[in-house]
Amino acid sequence: MTERLIIETTDLRKNYDSVEALRGLNLQVPAGSICGFLGRNGAGKTTTIKVRLGMARPTAGEARVFDLRADSPASSVEIRRRAAFVSEEKDLLDSMTVDDMVRFTAPFFPRWRVDLQQRYLRKFALPLDRKIKALSRGTRGKLALLLALCRGAELLILDEPTSGLDPAMAEEVLQTLIAHVADEGLTVFFSSHQIAEIEQIADRVVIIDRGRAVVAGALDELRENYCRIQLVFENDAPAASFRTPAVRVQRDGRVISVLSSGGAAAVIDEARAFNPISVDVVPVTLKEIFLESVVAED
Numbered sequence: 001m002t003e004r005l006i007i008e009t010t011d012l013r014k015n016y017d018s019v020e021a022l023r024g025l026n027l028q029v030p031a032g033s034i035c036g037f038l039g040r041n042g043a044g045k046t047t048t049i050k051v052r053l054g055m056a057r058p059t060a061g062e063a064r065v066f067d068l069r070a071d072s073p074a075s076s077v078e079i080r081r082r083a084a085f086v087s088e089e090k091d092l093l094d095s096m097t098v099d100d101m102v103r104f105t106a107p108f109f110p111r112w113r114v115d116l117q118q119r120y121l122r123k124f125a126l127p128l129d130r131k132i133k134a135l136s137r138g139t140r141g142k143l144a145l146l147l148a149l150c151r152g153a154e155l156l157i158l159d160e161p162t163s164g165l166d167p168a169m170a171e172e173v174l175q176t177l178i179a180h181v182a183d184e185g186l187t188v189f190f191s192s193h194q195i196a197e198i199e200q201i202a203d204r205v206v207i208i209d210r211g212r213a214v215v216a217g218a219l220d221e222l223r224e225n226y227c228r229i230q231l232v233f234e235n236d237a238p239a240a241s242f243r244t245p246a247v248r249v250q251r252d253g254r255v256i257s258v259l260s261s262g263g264a265a266a267v268i269d270e271a272r273a274f275n276p277i278s279v280d281v282v283p284v285t286l287k288e289i290f291l292e293s294v295v296a297e298d
Helices: 045-052 073-082 098-108 114-123 137-149 167-184 195-201 219-225 265-274 286-296
Strands: 005-016 019-030 034-039 060-065 083-086 155-159 187-191 204-209 212-218 227-232 246-252 255-260 278-283
Touching: 005 045, 005 187, 019 045, 019 060, 019 187, 019 204, 019 212, 034 045, 034 167, 034 195, 045 060, 045 155, 045 187, 073 083, 083 137, 098 114, 098 137, 114 137, 114 167, 137 155, 137 167, 167 187, 167 195, 195 286, 204 219, 204 286, 212 219, 212 286, 219 286, 227 265, 246 286, 255 265, 255 286, 265 278
Parallel strands: 034 187, 034 204, 083 155, 155 187
Antiparallel strands: 005 019, 005 060, 204 212, 227 255, 227 278, 246 255
16 A cells, blocks of 8 residues: 655755755655654755745755645645644744734634643643743744644644753653654654654654755664674775675775665675675664765765
8 A cells, every 4th residue: 555645855956046955855754754854954954844835946856745736836825734834943923922922823723723722831831921032942942833733734844843952841842742643643744953853753764965865764664774784804804895785885904894775684695705704783873874874975
């Protein structure tokens, strides 16, 4: 049975004058998933989000959300009606109180959930009578998240959701997202620099580098497929190359280290021709996959 896709981009390209922000981005986000979006500064994460929400028009290629073209004016309105977006800046009206902001926002969304509003006001301990301009950065972030969670959205797009939060607040936000997805069955796409947070809550990962997806897939499958094979030789390691999928091959003295994206078996079969004295297979973390993947593109 084919998975229903909430987000899909095909050869997506976006230029700003002479700068290529996106260079043929392909990715898919199935319904009901929590997809973590990783990349260095300037890799194209924010541009990708803007194109999907109709806030920027692609130079070429296609972005679809809910199977609607994001570059169509009519479709982009429908996408924004069904999706909730929280930017890294946590844009709010500073002159309002927390209560004013909630009351102002709710009427715009026919599917607004008063029960969730009350739940998250209590959970986040938001001060109803305090001016937004007087809120800490963390409290502003929790208010912005409440406004997104209560509107009955099918898709939640978050840009650095825990930016500026202390560890306790960040953990509270992450646990809230996990529980909300379990209860409401929506899809989450979130951009983050925090690899540990993505490992904690995401079931899918996309790593973007210089405008292209260099790694994408279910997190469990990435953990299963990626591994490091260490080959030790009696003397200096030979200048070895491999036909099987490998993100990076490093040679250091008597040791060759291969980060493979296709499992260990094929690499080990090829390695026998080099006569290593020992072969070890070591699991790798998402951080290692990220660092090796973006370095391999340099």
